[in-house]
Amino acid sequence: MPIPSDPADLDDAFYLNVSETDVATTGDDPRASLELVVSMRIAFVARAWITRANALFRGRGYTAAQRAHLYVLASKPKGLTQAELAAILRISEASLSRRIKLSIEEGLVSRHPFCGDGRANLIRLEPKGLDALNASDRVAREDRTRLLAGVTDEELAITAKVLKLLTDRVPQTPERSDA
Numbered sequence: 001m002p003i004p005s006d007p008a009d010l011d012d013a014f015y016l017n018v019s020e021t022d023v024a025t026t027g028d029d030p031r032a033s034l035e036l037v038v039s040m041r042i043a044f045v046a047r048a049w050i051t052r053a054n055a056l057f058r059g060r061g062y063t064a065a066q067r068a069h070l071y072v073l074a075s076k077p078k079g080l081t082q083a084e085l086a087a088i089l090r091i092s093e094a095s096l097s098r099r100i101k102l103s104i105e106e107g108l109v110s111r112h113p114f115c116g117d118g119r120a121n122l123i124r125l126e127p128k129g130l131d132a133l134n135a136s137d138r139v140a141r142e143d144r145t146r147l148l149a150g151v152t153d154e155e156l157a158i159t160a161k162v163l164k165l166l167t168d169r170v171p172q173t174p175e176r177s178d179a
Contacts, residue, residue, distance in 0.1 A: 111123055
């Protein structure tokens with residue numbers, strides 16, 4: 001299967017069906033071919049997973065992205081500043097600000113002045129936010145169980161390790177290339 005020259009032509013069927021032997025642009029380098037296939041499949045799975053999660057939660061009034069900050073805040077009971085939260089989520093403070101505003105209006109999180117810095121606020125998860133997160137996580141957990149059925153604990157651990165490594169290596173904004 002040749003790689004389309006226009007990235008817009010890389011549809012889901014292409015990502016799902018491409019194999020190491022199909023990747024002609026890397027020449028005779030099997031590692032480069034495998035790296036390309038892995039990167040393409042990660043891109044596909046990321047898009048598909050988010051699309052699926054958004055559809056799963058649409059009827060509950062929020063998107064997967066609107067849940068992400070609740071997960072982080074649940075692990076930080078003392079709260080985080082908006083800048084810290086945005087950095088962890090790898091999104092802009094402006095994008096996070098809209099999510100926080102909606103979450104405050106819904107009573108899921110609260111904003112408190114940060115001692116020592118009058119410009120910063122501490123964002124904390126409220127009990128209602130934890131309840132909403134737990135309820136949505138039951139649905140998400142059932143979905144993950146279906147999607148990951150047949151994947152061994154060892155395979156999950158290796159996948160988690162590789163994805164963590166990639167997360168740490170991929171900068172939030174790419175370096176400029178003169179190529």
